[in-house]
Amino acid sequence: xxxxxxxxxxxEKKWVAISKDNSQxxxxxxxxxxxxxxxxxxxxxxIEILYVTPFDQYLTPLCK
Amino acid sequence: MKKQYSYTPIxxxxxxxxxxxxxxxxxxxxRIVYRHKMVKIPVRCLLDSGVDRNLFPALWGENIGxxxxxxxxxxxxxxxxxxxxxxRHPISILVGTDIKFTTEADFCYDHNIPLLGRxxxxxxxxxxxxxxxxxxxxxIRS
Numbered sequence: 001x002x003x004x005x006x007x008x009x010x011x012e013k014k015w016v017a018i019s020k021d022n023s024q025x026x027x028x029x030x031x032x033x034x035x036x037x038x039x040x041x042x043x044x045x046x047i048e049i050l051y052v053t054p055f056d057q058y059l060t061p062l063c064k
Numbered sequence: 065m066k067k068q069y070s071y072t073p074i075x076x077x078x079x080x081x082x083x084x085x086x087x088x089x090x091x092x093x094x095r096i097v098y099r100h101k102m103v104k105i106p107v108r109c110l111l112d113s114g115v116d117r118n119l120f121p122a123l124w125g126e127n128i129g130x131x132x133x134x135x136x137x138x139x140x141x142x143x144x145x146x147x148x149x150x151x152r153h154p155i156s157i158l159v160g161t162d163i164k165f166t167t168e169a170d171f172c173y174d175h176n177i178p179l180l181g182r183x184x185x186x187x188x189x190x191x192x193x194x195x196x197x198x199x200x201x202x203x204i205r206s
Contacts, residue, residue, distance in 0.1 A: 006075045048093040050108040055077045
């Protein structure tokens with residue numbers, strides 16, 4: 001089975017702190033708050049927070 | 065004023081082939097502001113031209129002190145007729161460091177993906193273009 005290389009693969013249904021160029025995940029957690037706390041300790045800059053959607057679902061305007 | 069953002073590649077499982085592939089989605093990193101309190105780290109929100117209003121996870125709003133359940137509540141409906149309860153609040157949205165506008169957002173405890181909608185985000189820009197070949201979204205503000 002072919003597998004695409006994507007740094008988000010280990011983080012399905014998690015919130016992550018990701019670098020702007022999508023090259024690195026610096027923290028992950030079950031909530032935005034948890035990720036923010038971890039990022040604060042790391043003192044990382046130039047990062048953004050992202051929710052990694054379930055891999056087996058297409059996106060509709062309503063998604064849990 | 066123009067801002068460009070590259071699409072974000074998100075893994076998804078293709079049931080036909082059994083492979084993990086990537087789908088590229090147009091996310092915009094934004095910060096929300098409520099009564100002078102601002103989210104520190106931008107959150108990538110999906111730019112969704114099919115959504116009427118901004119829809120954000122409630123816990124994101126609670127992080128900056130928005131009293132979510134004190135907002136006016138509505139039932140919003142998506143594809144499949146699924147209705148969810150949302151609470152509406154006035155906020156400001158910050159895109160980068162130089163675009164800021166006052167708007168509204170609906171907050172929901174049953175929804176995780178922040179969505180930027182036509183009323184509340186799109187209508188604050190002159191033009192928004194989706195370049196599918198380059199996988200870039202461009203925001204233009206006059």
